[in-house]
Amino acid sequence: MAEQTLAPGASVEESQPAAVVEVKLTRRSRIEKWAFLIPALLFQLSWGWYPLIVAFLLSMTDARPRGPISWTGFQSYTRVWADPLVGSAFRVTLIYAALSIVLTFLIPIIVAILLMEMKPRVMRWMMVLWFLPLSGVASTIMWRYVYNTDFGFFQWIAMDVLGLPRQGFLTSADQVLFWLIFPGILMFGPGLIYMAGLQSIPQSYYEAAEIEGAGLWRKIWTISLPRLRPIIVMMLTFAIIGSLQVFDWPKLMTEGGPGGASRTVVMYMFDLLNSLRYSDATALAIFLFILIMAITITYRILFKEDPDA
């Protein structure tokens, strides 16, 4: 294949397919390219790969804050693998992730599409209500009161309005995961990003579809969802990783209770760290890393083909 040097200001002939053109960069361009790349590479190496490698090495030692460290091989992995609470933490995490994705990832897609069908004025009001800025800690305090089993708002609704028996909410092992995720539905999750994506779809697509007699469902299925596909694929990756690493919300709301029913893997990792078991905590982190990697790779393979491409 012939190489073509592209001098500054020169252009590639239009007749030549872009795929077969190999552009030879000038020395200056190469320096510029690396100048842009190096900070990002250094950042990734320092804060991504270096901690990962150190964590892996630490997990094979009896690491302690001070004093000599000795090599223990896979002892921490064996200990963590045999720990019954690790299995239950993974089970809780997977259920939490599945519920979280269904409730706070899929619902906002539907809501965003329906919002776009509303009149602009109504839509703006709905968005104001939905995107009320609340700090995380303030939300936690508010929700703890809402869920209080003695004088909470939801208990009032359950008992006085709906006539139901006393509910456990966060104090019930059967209900706790749902009620932990529930505020995420109201906070609309990634809905704003979907709405931005939907607004970028040319109105002419919908008008053409309407001329052809397409109804709401048809428009959603053939226009909105395919156009949102790249955003959904990206957001779902983040949602999977984020939900499998969940820590702060259950930590603040339930401390993992009752009976460990809301203790996630990262929360148990935190318990191990607090118990000065650094190598066990890092071994658990490696297990979680493997799980997330496996799920993410599987998901990426499944969604590799873009029918619109």
Added chain:
Amino acid sequence: MSSNHAGMSRRDFLKTLGISGAGAAMFAAGLPAFASKESAASFTPRAQNANVTLQLANYPYTVPPAQAPEGGYTAQQQAFLAWMEQNPNVRIEAVEAPIWGTGELRTLITGGTAPSFFHPGVLALWTIEGKHVVFNQGLLADLSAQFEEFGLEAQFSDAVRAAAVEWEVGGARFGLPEGVTPGNGIFFRRDIFEEAGIEPLTVDSTWDEIAEKALALTNEGRLGMGTQWWGVEWMLASEGFGKAGLFNYLPTPENGWNWRFDYTSNPEMIAATERYRRMIHQDRSLGSNYGDWDLLGQFFNGTMAIVTVPLQYFTQTDDIGPGALAAQLGRPLDEVVGAIPHPRGSNGHFSPEGRPGVSVFSVNPDYDEATKSAAVSLYQYMALGEGFVTQRQIAYEQTGNLQRVFSPYPFVGTAQSIEGVDGTPVDAWGQQYIDLVNYATTTAEGYPMRGLFFPPELDLGPTESAWGDATSLFRDESGDLDVLATYQTAQDIRNTQAEAFSSVIPDDQFIAAAQAYYQANAEYWQANFPDFYENTYRPWFEQVITPRLGM
């Protein structure tokens, strides 16, 4: 623990950076480090010839600013200034350091940038075993030589000496007692009892009696009783059970980890748990989701008639303390607030929660002997010596209020009166409280604390998560719950976890320590609670412990 590196190690480099940063922060904040002044004042013992620097992160004492603030220095700052004058070669620096976060404090210590003083509980899950482990891991300075140098133990009150496990392990000293509580106990509103026509609680009250009275005192606007979110521990501890219960730990020297857990062999443990659940979920007379201060607040407001709190809160002088409550109601303290220790168990067992507890602070483990001596000198002066007396005298001069002088009480040191102060702790708090202090101190004397007999491990072993899971279910799950099955699950999990650990204590050493520990138990229970010894402890020891130790 001295640092004798010839060059600058990574740790020293980090330390230098930390000190520079702290210095810059102080400069920026207009809080220059105190340059020491020459003084001929005599004070013995002290860190006389040591050119050392102490760095305080606002704990346990506030470094006095260079210029007297508006309104003058506080009593503590005046005492601190007097110590500085007497110790001209010790440089004091105020630093900013996040010493109340576990991860942050561990990072400060391992990075070599920790301040002089910090609370060891922050590093160690606030447990005694945890403190012993972090000491063994080198995160706390060994202060044994300084204890000798300053003759500290002779200056401690009986209550502090009764809680030696909080600052001593394997013969080494790692903590400086800063506060003492005469055990955990129970406050009750005498005025509310009186209104309801209910007999007040006494030292001989049982948990069943308390449960009954809590139910009788419960109405729409008031819970009969309130306790912490770990409140079940109090009822279990009375019977000898719980997170650190005598009967729940079984020595197993033949295994890698030397302890096994038994949560299912004792019907009293199930009965105590079921009573706790009945009070919460059936009687609705017990709230068990509170912190110490929440409970004190509810007690002050009258929305709880009985609360479990550290007994030292009796001498709190803030807005919601018992003294403030009595003042608000315009009645003598003894007529408004009653206080008792935790009840003894149905088997006659004395709750270890009723023994005195001591809060300690520890010293930077990187310090050389001279710097440690300076740190302990400051502590000795402020908590036990002249500085302590000065602070109390100033408080009395400023307020004329005896409760301000004797708060918190009991004192860490032996002195129970203050020169120049016209009054005693009895005058300040009443005979009831002083009797409680004496009861806790004398009853706990010789109480065999496990941590004093066994050498410290390098690891904490299984986490307490499984135990916490069980107790959170007891507290939260309002439906049918099989208590025994829940305990069985926790026991199985902890024992499975324990199998994966190895102890650093040789078997023969562990067995010798265990024999000494159980012998001390036998002596203590026989001397103080003979019924419990004969009916419960001795049979259990012979049937369960003797075969395990090959005795």
